[in-house]
Amino acid sequence: MDGSGKVLGASVRRKDALEKVTGAVRYVDDIVYPGAWHGGTVRTHAPGGVVEQIEFDPSIDWSQYVVVTAADVPGDNLIRLIDPDQPALVDRVFRHAAEPVVLLAHADRLALARGLAGVRLVEAANPHPVFDIDPALEAVHPICPANVYRDYRMVKGDPAAGEADAEVLFEGRFETGAQEHVYIEPQGMIAHVDADGVLVIEGSMQCPFYVLDTLLGLTARSSDRLRIVHRTTGGGFGGKEEYPSHIAAHAALLTLKAGGRPVRLIYDRAEDMLATPKRHPSRSIVRLGAKRDGTLTLIDFDFAIDGGAYATLSPVVLSRGLIHAPGPYRCEHVRVRGRAVATNHPPNGAFRGFGAPQAIFAMEVALDGLAGDLGIPPLELRRRNMLCPGDVSAPGQRMDASMDFHRVLDEALERSDYLRRREDFSRWNIDNQSVKKGIGLATFYHGAGFTGGGEVYLASRAAVRANALGQVEILASSSEMGQGSSTTLCQIVAQALELPIERVTQAAVDTHAVLNSGPTVASRTCMVVGRILEDAARELRARLVSAAGLPDNGYSAQAFTDACARYTAAHGELRVESRYEPPPDVNWDDKTFRGSPYASYAWACYIAEVEIDLRTWEVNLTDFTAVQEIGKVVNPVIAAGQVEGGVVQALGYALMEKVVWGEGGAMANNRFTNYIIPTSADTPPIRVFFQEQPGGSGPAGAKGLGELPMDGPAPAIVNAINFALGTDIHAIPVLPEDVMLALEAVGTSGIQGARGRQGATR
């Protein structure tokens, strides 16, 4: 039909655009339940220990409050995720500060605040807290066995031979800090028991079925008496993957004890930043061996992430980081060891990129270090080693003929005018002693979907249904949080049905109404769930052709409606369910980390330009070029928005966002006043370009995109700084004081050397 041939690939407007722009759409805090009570949480302060007593201020009339402790949990006091180690409420023993112990609810918000201040926890503090990775690995007073949640190894070839073959050996230690998500909508849930006795929990979240899983065990209810409803979610970035299960559990316990009355548990910003997970801090020790011509002979990578006090998602964050650590490079001999380490920080968790940004930072900055040692430009070192069709990646995956990484690099060089800018900046830096300029690049890939057999384990399902009026609805748990998935999924289905986009909507995500299409994470929604929905839509169309006289193709929207009317009159509801089918070539051994961990990779080259003011040590990002190959661009405006937003989030990661830990090991700068994220005044032009190569495993060859832009900016920026100053900065965030210290470390030679050591041969 006219126009519909371009639904997939067109910049159709977001379905939720107007209701968001006018402020009409309701987020959880905007939902009104008359008579609802307000809930709050009393938390530990010590870095682990024992809650010996809970003291209630005798001047407060506690009969006016609902008070919940661990003793009120009807089922398992457990947040279900990977390891069964984390309680929903502390029952005596705890592992970190900001752990929930007592829940209160009251009709009045001020009275609630008085109540929260009137509960005192008598804590016997853990005398031996540990807050950093290397001391934790000594495991003198372990939190879990050896203080290691997981210890994985990935080996290719013979690392000893790779070391023997090396003519130059680079070794460096790299660190990345914690990062707070800073979704602008704080987390929150509202719970109540409805007239049918169903416990309903609604709120801001990415993964309604994760919440359901925890609540099933916690409440000992069956799924027909428990309903989780996703409400418009004001940003997630991974931060609303696992923690909403806690808030939902707490809201549920409060409403159950309050006789089913609605209870609102909406965090303010300070509580949100104090209590919810951060991006895992990491440290990497990277050893790279190469021939004099730059051919890599060895990648030896010791990667460790700070998981905090409970395992939560650390095992899978670790595996993604480990697999991405050696990067998209050809090297016969690779060894990566990865450990997720226990500390007394609140658990760190899912955050856009999921372990990959930490590892890619280390590898990409290490490559520039190796280039310096070799006297080869960083660009040439990458060109020599980038994966090409037929090459085998570090985990053992053979690259097929569809990939063309060099084309991505070439476009980035051209769009950024990299070579000329680099020469210009080298000259500038000789002549200018107050402002230095730098340009740096990073080349990387990101595998989309769950790692290895994860998608098979998830066995996601989704459905498409059409009514007699020819209106089509998507039934999936994939949750809109700003990324545009409720629009792109509709585009995919509209394309498969040859319908205009207006005909297709996504049903509200509600565990009583939709199928479990898996969590909204891992850059998997468009690629994996989109493919399932495309299959379902094609089957629905085939049924209309075979059973209701729909022409094979070239039909009008009216003809589709007529066929739907005929079908439903004759057969009843027209609804087709589909499930995930693994691509034939994904084989993965999660014991040995060998095989093909991901069905598809997005490939990228990012180039950053910086200016550093040597009077203030301030680094300004002045230009950014992002070129990526993502298979098929389903919606160009939405896709570019993902990259632009991701680059700016990563700019904050690289240059601004520093989590300061308080004495108890929880975030001390837990407010926007002193945790600084980029504003419009900090954000340079970001120039985004897409390439499309066939072969992605999603609809029309699409691949995952959402996390990719978090991976590359930090190393590109740090490489640009090191080029400008001749420094060896190996850690982020790079604050002005870090620039100052790095310059002191290299002495004045670094500045006056001007071009940076890698510039020497270019």
Add this chain to the structure above:
Amino acid sequence: MMQMAFSLNGRRVDGEFDPAQRLLDFLRIERGLTGTKEGCGEGECGACAVLIDGTLVNSCLVLLGQVQGRVLLSIEGIATDDPLLESFASSGATQCGICTPGMVIAARALLDRIPDPTLDQVREALAGNLCRCTGYTRIYDAVLNASAMALPAAAPPVGAGGSA
């Protein structure tokens, strides 16, 4: 309680109100105007931005008693044909949407003051409003496009950070 009179979104409000409550709470809880959002409660994020006598303020830092006799505009009072609404929607300037009402208000304050702003003026005018999704680029486009829509004789808008 205090006897108060002021204008809210073009209508006169008269009555007895608690002057010590935050303007943000008055709008959201007493008036049900939930388009104004609370992002931080300390004046850093701009999600609660409103105009008082045309001046951009964060309503979490204003007590209701301070608006006596003033003219208030919240997102709900933006004209339905304000080019900013169409422009934000069509430019990809909203993603999760939680910052968007505040951004629109900040953009309205700018365009009322400078109908034809430069990119740098847009960047500065929005610097008090945090967005974590868009990277701001498309918000610049939206404001510049809206400016051009309101000024039909003006030159076509120039995008802030083109993309392919």
